[in-house]
Amino acid sequence: MTIQKIGRGRARQSVVYRDGALGRRPVVPTDFATLEASARRASSAKAWAYVAGGAGEGRTMNNNRAAFDRWAIVPRMTHGIRGRDLTTDLLGTAMPAPMLLAPIGAGLLMDKDCDLKTARAAAATGVPYVISNQGCDPMEQCAAAMGYAPRWFQLYWSTDDSVVDSLITRAENIGAFALIVTLDTTCLGWRPQDLNLGSLPFTQGVGIAQYTSDAAFARLTSQHRDQVSDGKTAASLGALRTLLSITRNHPGRFLAYSNPGLSWDHLATLRDRTRLPIVLKGILHPDDAHRAFEMGVEGIVVSNHGGRQIDNAVASLDALIRIRDEVGREPTVLLDSGIRTGADVFTALALGADAVLLGRPYMYGLAIAGQRGVEDVIANIIAELDLTMALTGAASIGDITRDFLDGGDW
Numbered sequence: 001m002t003i004q005k006i007g008r009g010r011a012r013q014s015v016v017y018r019d020g021a022l023g024r025r026p027v028v029p030t031d032f033a034t035l036e037a038s039a040r041r042a043s044s045a046k047a048w049a050y051v052a053g054g055a056g057e058g059r060t061m062n063n064n065r066a067a068f069d070r071w072a073i074v075p076r077m078t079h080g081i082r083g084r085d086l087t088t089d090l091l092g093t094a095m096p097a098p099m100l101l102a103p104i105g106a107g108l109l110m111d112k113d114c115d116l117k118t119a120r121a122a123a124a125t126g127v128p129y130v131i132s133n134q135g136c137d138p139m140e141q142c143a144a145a146m147g148y149a150p151r152w153f154q155l156y157w158s159t160d161d162s163v164v165d166s167l168i169t170r171a172e173n174i175g176a177f178a179l180i181v182t183l184d185t186t187c188l189g190w191r192p193q194d195l196n197l198g199s200l201p202f203t204q205g206v207g208i209a210q211y212t213s214d215a216a217f218a219r220l221t222s223q224h225r226d227q228v229s230d231g232k233t234a235a236s237l238g239a240l241r242t243l244l245s246i247t248r249n250h251p252g253r254f255l256a257y258s259n260p261g262l263s264w265d266h267l268a269t270l271r272d273r274t275r276l277p278i279v280l281k282g283i284l285h286p287d288d289a290h291r292a293f294e295m296g297v298e299g300i301v302v303s304n305h306g307g308r309q310i311d312n313a314v315a316s317l318d319a320l321i322r323i324r325d326e327v328g329r330e331p332t333v334l335l336d337s338g339i340r341t342g343a344d345v346f347t348a349l350a351l352g353a354d355a356v357l358l359g360r361p362y363m364y365g366l367a368i369a370g371q372r373g374v375e376d377v378i379a380n381i382i383a384e385l386d387l388t389m390a391l392t393g394a395a396s397i398g399d400i401t402r403d404f405l406d407g408g409d410w
């Protein structure tokens with residue numbers, strides 16, 4: 001199934017209505033509220049807490065949605081546009097629509113073979129998949145499931161640089177088109193839904209497949225074993241030692257998978273570590289965006305990690321507007337956190353995003369119907385984007401501009 005085959009807009013509607021005439025309702029609901037409710041019913045309490053939960057009182061998640069609600073789409077009439085072109089190109093990755101699947105760790109909570117199913121759904125639709133550093137299936141297996149379909153890799157900077165280099169090399173070897181480095185998770189945010197259940201997937205060995213399949217990591221763990229048996233410790237092993245403990249000996253201990261001291265100096269070494277385009281994820285302040293591009297990265301993702309890190313953080317859509325003003329039209333700027341529908345994608349593009357990352361909605365599709373569920377969520381969102389373009393008068397992605405929006409200044 002490719003996007004061409006599943007069709008966009010009207011073709012997608014036709015499939016659903018034709019099935020309806022035969023007495024079949026969509027297994028995967030076509031609006032977000034029903035999708036979310038259905039996924040919740042399909043999930044365990046702990047899985048739901050982790051995937052749907054957020055930081056603190058959940059205000060950042062609310063802020064993300066409220067920011068979308070502050071903008072209204074103003075369609076133009078009688079524009080005479082019949083066909084639309086949703087394709088776009090991002091850092092050398094050709095895409096059927098301006099959307100990628102966000103990196104999501106610990107997906108096993110939602111379904112078995114989670115990353116393989118997501119990878120196959122991405123390949124079937126042509127939408128690029130950003131494979132997570134905290135995945136449940138090794139990146140090589142995800143890539144094998146995708147054939148030549150586009151994939152990126154998302155890295156968390158480990159406390160040991162040999163692991164960083166090893167993960168980057170593996171990403172290059174699996175044919176990743178770009179490397180996303182996530183900056184906003186140097187430690188886990190305060191997440192009451194998980195805390196109230198005393199539940200963290202990593203302590204159960206869920207979401208550590210990129211490490212346990214990694215040669216550099218294996219070398220560290222065996223060094224560590226030797227040092228422990230010699231009665232010595234190695235300070236440089238830091239968080240990796242904790243990870244080792246979790247996987248081998250001490251389930252239940254906190255996982256520090258990411259370097260808490262990550263700085264611009266680390267990022268400055270990236271260019272020498274990889275030939276891939278570099279994209280920094282988690283940027284919210286215009287000064288950080290400016291600095292990133294000054295350093296020479298190819299792109300950024302404006303993101304607050306779906307409201308999972310800081311309570312009452314700025315909505316990523318609000319940050320996008322300020323960042324676009326700061327860096328100008330040229331640099332590649334992606335957005336995530338709060339994308340739920342095709343109309344949201346339209347709004348984000350109109351406010352300056354070159355593309356968006358889809359997060360929780362595709363995980364909900366996975367929980368409801370596995371690979372097919374992810375495909376349906378992707379197809380529905382792209383169909384709605386297409387219909388929104390048809391009804392507003394945008395023939396291509398480049399046509400979607402702020403002129404189509406009312407932000408109260410009308």
Ligand SMILES: Cc1cc2nc3c(=O)[nH]c(=O)nc-3n(C[C@H](O)[C@H](O)[C@H](O)COP(=O)(O)O)c2cc1C
Pocket residue numbers: 050051052102103104105106132133134135154182281303304305306307336337338339357358359360361
């Ligand atoms: C369950 C879950 C796990 C996630 N794991 C990762 C991850 O491993 N790496 C990462 O960069 N972002 C991760 N994210 C953040 C997503 O990439 C993305 O920024 C976020 O889902 C966007 O918010 P939204 O889903 O509310 O739209 C995760 C998000 C969720 C919901």
